[in-house]
Amino acid sequence: MAIVKCPACGQRISSLAKRCPHCSTGVGSLDPADRDRLARQNWRRQADRAANATYIALAMLVGGVIWWWGDPPQGWFLPPPTAAIILLPFGLALYLVGRSWLFWLRLPRNRPPPE
DSSP states (O other), X not given: OOEEXXXXXXXXXXXXXXXXXXXXXXXXXXXXXXXXXXXXXXXHHHXXXXXXXXXXXXXXXXXXXXHHHHSSSOSSOSSXXXXXXXXXXXXXHHHXXXXXXXXXXXXXXXXXXXX
């Protein structure tokens, strides 16, 4: 018995398991092509989530800059408004996390097997 990753959800399961206890996918009856297809779908889903996190972060950054510029008195004054103080660092942190996640997913060891 060995511990392997479920091809559908990526959780650790026993190699003797007929179904994944996490996602209920029947892994005992899957042939290698189906396992590879599920692994590619899981990888694509994670890559889409990471890309969406970067888009949300960019929207937060742009929103923070617009808020800072448009809050009276207009312009780049100090101290910035509270909303800009919240949006800018959180947007920057989320952007860095999302891009790092995408970079990690695109490393050769983390890519799914080719079709």
